[in-house]
Amino acid sequence: MLYLIGLGLSYSSDITVRGLEIVKKCSRVYLEHYTSILMAASQTELEEFYGKKIVMADREMVETGLQEILRDSDKEDVAFLVVGDPFGATTHTDLVLRARQQKIDVEIVHNASVMNAVGSCGLQLYNFGQTVSMVFFTDNWRPDSWYDKIWENRKIGLHTLVLLDIKVKEQSIENMARGRLIYEPPRYMSIAQCCEQLLEIEEGRQSSAYTPETPAVAISRLGAPTQTFKSGTIEELADYDSGEPLHSLVILGRQCHELELEYLLQFATDPQNFKLKVAKDQEYFKPEPWRPPTQDN
Amino acid sequence: MLYLIGLGLSYSSDITVRGLEIVKKCSRVYLEHYTSILMAASQTELEEFYGKKIVMADREMVETGLQEILRDSDKEDVAFLVVGDPFGATTHTDLVLRARQQKIDVEIVHNASVMNAVGSCGLQLYNFGQTVSMVFFTDNWRPDSWYDKIWENRKIGLHTLVLLDIKVKEQSIENMARGRLIYEPPRYMSIAQCCEQLLEIEEGRQSSAYTPETPAVAISRLGAPTQTFKSGTIEELADYDSGEPLHSLVILGRQCHELELEYLLQFATDPQNFKLKVAKDQEYFKPEPWRPPTQDN
Numbered sequence: 394m395l396y397l398i399g400l401g402l403s404y405s406s407d408i409t410v411r412g413l414e415i416v417k418k419c420s421r422v423y424l425e426h427y428t429s430i431l432m433a434a435s436q437t438e439l440e441e442f443y444g445k446k447i448v449m450a451d452r453e454m455v456e457t458g459l460q461e462i463l464r465d466s467d468k469e470d471v472a473f474l475v476v477g478d479p480f481g482a483t484t485h486t487d488l489v490l491r492a493r494q495q496k497i498d499v500e501i502v503h504n505a506s507v508m509n510a511v512g513s514c515g516l517q518l519y520n521f522g523q524t525v526s527m528v529f530f531t532d533n534w535r536p537d538s539w540y541d542k543i544w545e546n547r548k549i550g551l552h553t554l555v556l557l558d559i560k561v562k563e564q565s566i567e568n569m570a571r572g573r574l575i576y577e578p579p580r581y582m583s584i585a586q587c588c589e590q591l592l593e594i595e596e597g598r599q600s601s602a603y604t605p606e607t608p609a610v611a612i613s614r615l616g617a618p619t620q621t622f623k624s625g626t627i628e629e630l631a632d633y634d635s636g637e638p639l640h641s642l643v644i645l646g647r648q649c650h651e652l653e654l655e656y657l658l659q660f661a662t663d664p665q666n667f668k669l670k671v672a673k674d675q676e677y678f679k680p681e682p683w684r685p686p687t688q689d690n
Numbered sequence: 691m692l693y694l695i696g697l698g699l700s701y702s703s704d705i706t707v708r709g710l711e712i713v714k715k716c717s718r719v720y721l722e723h724y725t726s727i728l729m730a731a732s733q734t735e736l737e738e739f740y741g742k743k744i745v746m747a748d749r750e751m752v753e754t755g756l757q758e759i760l761r762d763s764d765k766e767d768v769a770f771l772v773v774g775d776p777f778g779a780t781t782h783t784d785l786v787l788r789a790r791q792q793k794i795d796v797e798i799v800h801n802a803s804v805m806n807a808v809g810s811c812g813l814q815l816y817n818f819g820q821t822v823s824m825v826f827f828t829d830n831w832r833p834d835s836w837y838d839k840i841w842e843n844r845k846i847g848l849h850t851l852v853l854l855d856i857k858v859k860e861q862s863i864e865n866m867a868r869g870r871l872i873y874e875p876p877r878y879m880s881i882a883q884c885c886e887q888l889l890e891i892e893e894g895r896q897s898s899a900y901t902p903e904t905p906a907v908a909i910s911r912l913g914a915p916t917q918t919f920k921s922g923t924i925e926e927l928a929d930y931d932s933g934e935p936l937h938s939l940v941i942l943g944r945q946c947h948e949l950e951l952e953y954l955l956q957f958a959t960d961p962q963n964f965k966l967k968v969a970k971d972q973e974y975f976k977p978e979p980w981r982p983p984t985q986d987n
Contacts, residue, residue, distance in 0.1 A: 399802065401706060401800060401801075402800060404708055406706065406707040406708035406711065407706050407707070407708055407800075408706065408707055409698060409703065409704050409705060409706050409707070409801070410703040410704070410705055410706070410707055410710055411701055411703035411704055413707055414703065478802055478806050478807065478809065479810075480806070480807070480809025480810045480815070481806060481809065481815065486812050486949060486950070486953050487949065489953075490949075490952060490953060493956070501810055501913075503698060503699060503704075503802030503806070503807040503810070503913055504698075504706070504801065504802050505696065505775055505800030505801050505802060505803075505806070506802075506806050508805065508806040508809075508815050509775050509777070509778060509800070509802070509803050509805040509806040510775065510777070510800040512775065512777025512778065512805075513776075513777045513798055513800070515783050518777070518778065518805050518821065519820060519821045519822075519823075520820055521820065522819050522820060522848070523816060523817055523818065523819060523846075523848055524815065524816045525816075526816075545846040549820075549842040549846075551819070551820055616798075616800055652783060652784060652787075653783070655787060656783050656786075656787060659790070
């Protein structure tokens with residue numbers, strides 16, 4: 394049996410009781426290690442907690458070494474651990490499909506991921522639109538397909554969860570070209586950098602999908618003991634020191650109810666000002682007044 | 691300290707290791723008991739698993755009896771258990787705000803909820819729009835505000851998660867009027883009933899936010915040992931016997947990629963036909979061709 398087991402967000406003990414029981418009986422244990430990191434536990438701590446050796450599975454292994462992960466899992470129990478939920482921000486449907494093609498049984502053990510735990514900022518999960526990813530801009534690669542998605546969400550009043558890029562075990566272009574297996578230190582995008590990139594693209598496009606004054610919530614180290622939230626405008630958050638990773642950002646939509654706003658105000662440096670900015674944004678994005686249909690319709 | 695602890699979806703052992711450690715040390719334990727149910731565990735099983743008595747908290751208790759839940763939680767540890775995640779489909783922000791006003795510390799233990807575990811149907815969570823709730827229609831109450839939300843999602847290509855109504859500890863109108871504390875047996879909406887209600891409203895509106903042929907995925911007993919998925923059109927699913935609760939439905943959006951579709955085909959009775967219906971729906975909802983801006987813009 395192949396088990397895909399979510400580890401949750403932060404602590405080694407964020408694994409479920411059922412997940413832990415399964416890990417303990419597996420003959421091989423892999424940890425997916427390139428789309429996210431467990432914040433409050435190291436590999437060694439996890440190995441002690443499970444009483445098992447863990448094989449760290451990087452992107453290469455998961456994308457090209459699937460056969461090794463699946464080896465003998467029709468006869469033995471193999472665990473593939475994923476930070477968050479196995480079908481969270483990154484889905485592992487490919488692994489499941491491949492296993493099923495080889496008649497290997499698959500069981501999923503779910504857990505919290507940023508996609509649902511983001512609700513702890515106080516905004517209703519009901520009112521989130523599509524999620525976007527913000528990647529590190531480089532000198533000649535500044536992808537902005539997320540811009541239209543934020544706009545689509547905001548046109549219908551929805552919040553947008555922005556997932557911030559992380560780079561684990563990446564090679565520099567030079568090292569890659571020379572075939573040297575030297576990896577850059579891991580990098581995690583900060584809230585400030587994300588907001589700067591947001592502002593840069595809006596400045597170029599001038600379409601007002603959002604403005605420097607649009608309200609947002611910075612979420613840092615979600616689920617970890619040092620978790621923090623900060624409510625502010627995108628412009629304010631471009632100057633915010635968000636500390637250690639991981640971070641995500643929520644850009645507010647018009648559908649922000651009284652109780653949600655009250656919750657967000659706890660995290661604002663200047664609650665009155667934040668309230669004002671939310672009201673202004675809601676006014677700008679409010680639906681057009683209803684008009685009776687004309688003959689043409 | 692007040693702890694809000696997610697129980698996950700089904701098994702008593704779906705609680706996290708950290709969650710279980712906390713429950714064991716709490717002096718009072720409440721279980722929120724009106725927005726969802728834990729599928730594979732009864733109250734007695736939970737009490738045995740925790741080694742603790744559990745107080746079942748119904749809507750009345752949570753909405754008007756908050757003070758009793760919060761009592762002494764500045765000095766003692768109190769656990770408030772929620773099926774899924776504490777900030778899942780129903781948020782408990784009100785409870786957190788009230789506690790903070792009374793200077794009671796609050797800690798959240800996250801877990802999986804339908805809002806992220808729905809990814810196990812194979813559709814990317816990225817591409818979901820706003821979530822809607824389908825309530826039981828009565829003779830004179832057939833609310834359909836969800837219709838426009840589905841339409842908004844589908845216009846921009848997004849999937850819609852439809853949460854199906856559950857009625858736990860509800861009084862009949864007659865018993866309520868007479869002040870008799872007699873409760874109806876619990877009711878859980880089936881996939882078939884949900885699809886019938888969808889079709890009824892579309893038939894009335896004729897706006898084609900979706901049609902009888904729109905592809906969808908029925909998700910039953912998500913996370914439970916008897917979990918099932920069924921891909922089909924809304925019309926087909928209106929005849930589907932989905933078995934025991936709980937159920938949810940996903941109405942597909944245009945953004946359904948090859949790998950997602952491959953995954954959904956596993957759950958279709960007639961995969962070729964389902965593929966055809968998806969292609970037809972994508973064609974209908976495809977974006978208009980790009981036109982160069984005119985002088986006016």
